[in-house]
Amino acid sequence: MAVNRVSSDRSDIEHVSHEKDSVTHHEYQRNGNLSPDDVAFLGNFPDDKKKKAVRKVDYRLMLMLILLYLMAYLDKTNIGNAKIEGLLGSLNMTGVEYNIAVSVFFIPFVLAEVPSNMILHMFKRPSLYIGGIVTCWGVIMTCNGVVQSYGGLVVIRIFLGLFEAGFLPGAILIISKWYLPNETQTRIALLYTSAASGGGVSGLLAFSIAKMDGVGGYEGWRWIFILEGLATVAIGVMCFFFLIDSPALSKWLDVDEKRYLELRQEARRVHRPSEFREKHFDKQALMSVLTDWKIYLLIFANWSNAVPNYAMKFTMPQIIKNMGYTSANAQLLTMPPYAVGAISAYIFSVFADRCSWRMPFIIGPQLCLVVAFSILFTKSADIKDNIALCYFSVCLACFGMYPILPGVNAWNVANTPSPEKRAISIGFLVCVGNIGGLIGSYIYLDNEAPTYPTGFGTSFGFASAGIIAVIALEVLLNRLNEKKSLQTEDEVRERYTEEELGRMGEKSPLFKYAL
Numbered sequence: 302m303a304v305n306r307v308s309s310d311r312s313d314i315e316h317v318s319h320e321k322d323s324v325t326h327h328e329y330q331r332n333g334n335l336s337p338d339d340v341a342f343l344g345n346f347p348d349d350k351k352k353k354a355v356r357k358v359d360y361r362l363m364l365m366l367i368l369l370y371l372m373a374y375l376d377k378t379n380i381g382n383a384k385i386e387g388l389l390g391s392l393n394m395t396g397v398e399y400n401i402a403v404s405v406f407f408i409p410f411v412l413a414e415v416p417s418n419m420i421l422h423m424f425k426r427p428s429l430y431i432g433g434i435v436t437c438w439g440v441i442m443t444c445n446g447v448v449q450s451y452g453g454l455v456v457i458r459i460f461l462g463l464f465e466a467g468f469l470p471g472a473i474l475i476i477s478k479w480y481l482p483n484e485t486q487t488r489i490a491l492l493y494t495s496a497a498s499g500g501g502v503s504g505l506l507a508f509s510i511a512k513m514d515g516v517g518g519y520e521g522w523r524w525i526f527i528l529e530g531l532a533t534v535a536i537g538v539m540c541f542f543f544l545i546d547s548p549a550l551s552k553w554l555d556v557d558e559k560r561y562l563e564l565r566q567e568a569r570r571v572h573r574p575s576e577f578r579e580k581h582f583d584k585q586a587l588m589s590v591l592t593d594w595k596i597y598l599l600i601f602a603n604w605s606n607a608v609p610n611y612a613m614k615f616t617m618p619q620i621i622k623n624m625g626y627t628s629a630n631a632q633l634l635t636m637p638p639y640a641v642g643a644i645s646a647y648i649f650s651v652f653a654d655r656c657s658w659r660m661p662f663i664i665g666p667q668l669c670l671v672v673a674f675s676i677l678f679t680k681s682a683d684i685k686d687n688i689a690l691c692y693f694s695v696c697l698a699c700f701g702m703y704p705i706l707p708g709v710n711a712w713n714v715a716n717t718p719s720p721e722k723r724a725i726s727i728g729f730l731v732c733v734g735n736i737g738g739l740i741g742s743y744i745y746l747d748n749e750a751p752t753y754p755t756g757f758g759t760s761f762g763f764a765s766a767g768i769i770a771v772i773a774l775e776v777l778l779n780r781l782n783e784k785k786s787l788q789t790e791d792e793v794r795e796r797y798t799e800e801e802l803g804r805m806g807e808k809s810p811l812f813k814y815a816l
Contacts, residue, residue, distance in 0.1 A: 335567060342560060342561075343561070343564055343565065343568065346557070350558070351561065353558075354558040354561055354562055355480075357554065357558070358479050358480075358545070359488075361543075361551075361553065362476075362544075362545050365540070366475070366491075366492060366544075367492060367494075367495040368495075368536060369431070369468065370468070370469070370492045370495045370496060371495040371499045372529075372532065372533045373435075373438075373468050374495070374496040374499035374503070375502065375506070376461065376529060376530065376533055377406070377461075377465060377614075378503060378614040378615065379526065379529055380402070380403060380458075381618055381619075382503055382506075382507035382522075382525060383522035383525050384522075384618075384619070385619060385622060385628045385631065385632070386507065386511045386514075386520070386521050386525065386628065387520055387521070387522050388522045391522070392449075392451050392454060393451070394451050396748070398451050400742060400743055401455065402454050402455050403458070403615055404743060405455055405462070406458045406459070406461060406462040408459065408462065408739075409459055409460075409463035409466060410463070410466045410735055410738075411466070411732050411733070411735045411736055412466075412732075413462075413467065414467065414469075414470050414728045414731050414732035414735070415729050415732050417434075417466055417467030417470065417471065418467070418470045418725065418727060419724060419728065421467065421471045421474060422474065422721070422724035425546070425547070426550070427471070427546055428540055428541055428543075428544035428545070429541065430467070430471070431467075431471055431472075431475075431544055432537055432538070432539075432541040432544065433537075434464045434465075435468065435536065435537030435540055436534055436537030436540075437464040437537075438461055438465050438533065438537075439531070439532075439534035439536070440534055441460050442530030442533055444457060445457045445526040446523040446524065446525070446526035446527035447527075469492075470728040470730075470731040472492060473489060473710050473714070473727045474723070474728075476489060477723055477727070478547075478566065478720075481565060481569070482657075482711070482714060482715035483654050483657045485711045485714050485715070486650040486653050486711030487647070487651055487707075489650070489706070489707040489710050490647050490650030490703075490704070490707035493643075493703050493704075494703070496703070497639045497641075497642035497643035497703050498639060498640070498643050499639070503635070504631075504632040504633055504635035504639075505633065506525070506529065507525055507632050508629055508632040510524050510528055511524075511629075511632075548562040549563070583725075586719065586721040586725050587725055589806070590725045590726045590729050591729075593726070595716065595774065595777075595778075596729060596730060598770045598771075598773055598774040598777075599709050599712065599770075599774065600730060600733045601766055601769075601770035602663060602667075602705065602709045602770045602771050603706065603709050603731075603733075603734035603737065603767075604737040604740075604763050604766070604767060605667050605670065605705060605764045605765075605767020605770075606706050606709075606734075607736075607738050607740075607741065608737040608744070608759060608760060608763040609670060609741065609760035609763065609764065610702045610703075610738075611741035612741035612744050612745055612756055612760060613695075613702070613741075615745070616753075616756065617695065618632060619631075619750070620751070620753070621634045621635060621695070623684055623750055623751035624684055624685060624692065625685050634692070637696060638698070638699040641696045641699050641700045642703035643703065645700045645701070645703055645704050646703035646704045646707060649662045649665065649666060649704035649708070650662070650704060650707045650711075653708055653711070657815065659715075659815070660774075660775040660816060663708040663712075663767075663771050664768055664771050664772070665704075666702070666703075666704040666705050667701065667705065667764050667767050667771070668701070668768070669697055669698070669700050670698060670760070670761075670764035673697040673698035673701060674698065674757050674758075674760045674761040674764065676694040677694045677695070677698075677753075678754065678758055678761060680694075681751055681753060681757065682751075684752075698760075701764075706734075709730070709734075710727070710730065710731075712815065713727065713730055715815035716778075716807055716814050716815055718806055718807055718812065719806045722806060740759070744756040744759045775816055778814040778815075781814055782814055782816075785811075786813075788810050790811060793810045793811055
């Protein structure tokens with residue numbers, strides 16, 4: 302009987318079965334570093350108690366992460382709302398200077414993501430680290446409301462990018478430490494659902510807050526930054542008390558639930574890390590990520606979302622305004638596209654987790670992007686004569702954008718069994734993926750409005766490249782699995798020691814890649 306990780310990804314990782322291609326107690330003892338008692342405990346733990354334990358984690362962890370990501374999204378993108386409320390005129394800025402102010406955010410944002418995740422991996426209490434960075438960026442966002450010059454805005458955006466950098470990769474890392482591979486995409490999708498919802502909330506908040514224009518001597522766009530920044534500070538402080546850290550430190554879990562949640566993660570490890578690997582920089586894991594061809598195909602898939610998504614975040618209000626709507630109505634009309642994106646992210650991810658198959662649930666949304674930007678590219682020259690079609694295309698673009706990143710990140714997590722490499726690979730994938738955000742912040746040029754050929758054309762190109770990358774990854778992983786299946790488990794174990802197999806990680810002949 303062979304260890305088949307694809308099979309195990311389609312059910313609980315610790316599920317015990319005697320059917321072909323399933324995993325036995327003994328195999329998990331050897332491959333998961335579990336004692337016979339631990340394997341027996343996992344095999345006998347009732348299904349209803351498993352579900353109850355996971356639901357408890359959902360309520361305690363996911364609600365907090367969703368709220369945090371919502372604030373991260375608002376604070377990152379509210380500059381787009383501030384723009385149409387008079388930011389450029391107040392600070393005497395040009396369109397090019399606005400693009401620079403938007404894009405400088407991504408320089409520290411990209412550079413700090415991998416180091417941040419490496420630091421977070423060494424924290425026994427992630428709540429302290431996450432709470433600290435959230436509080437810091439909330440203070441910085443509040444200061445954004447009192448800047449008096451273009452230079453001041455640029456400095457604020459740089460520091461905002463520095464402190465926001467650690468949150469998304471950190472949130473995905475935390476999710477991967479609490480959930481199994483076939484549970485991760487739905488949870489990651491909930492984060493992106495909050496981001497999509499945040500797009501709609503951002504427009505509604507901006508519409509409401511802008512009415513404070515003149516209060517306290519401040520323009521309406523300043524109050525957008527001030528009030529949203531103060532809300533972030535409050536939520537950052539909440540992290541210290543309400544963001545959960547580990548099963549062992551969770552008083553709301555009973556003894557058996559703690560043991561179950563800890564052991565099912567231990568069963569995923571290809572080998573038990575040493576004390577050194579837990580507390581020190583792991584150069585070997587870093588090099589393993591940098592030389593892994595799979596991560597680069599995932600990056601291209603990531604860019605099929607990141608480039609059009611970040612570009613639309615900053616430009617959607619303006620695109621809708623170009624249809625002939627007032628600034629206030631344009632803010633409100635950003636809500637339906639984001640609502641569509643939120644729904645699609647969740648639905649695609651639920652089916653992907655149930656099927657334990659990522660590829661079709663990434664390519665489907667990518668095809669929607671290709672269609673949406675094809676329409677916008679060809680019809681935007683007469684946008685006021687094609688309002689319904691162009692607005693539908695904006696909604697279709699959001700429908701296609703938001704399911705992609707949950708699928709890409711879940712695929713990466715499922716194929717990275719080593720906790721050390723996983724921490725780095727998550728940060729690296731998000732980090733390099735966010736270069737797409739830097740690209741996206743420059744592709745919608747004010748002097749090309751309302752046609753935006755550079756913006757719509759570039760978005761179309763990256764969506765198409767992402768489709769090619771996903772198909773290539775699926776084909777190559779399938780071939781690797783076929784090659785691994787040519788050797789029986791007994792043949793593999795005669796050739797390699799347990800330590801050698803453990804250090805191979807996902808390259809082990811006994812590890813089957815998730816598709």
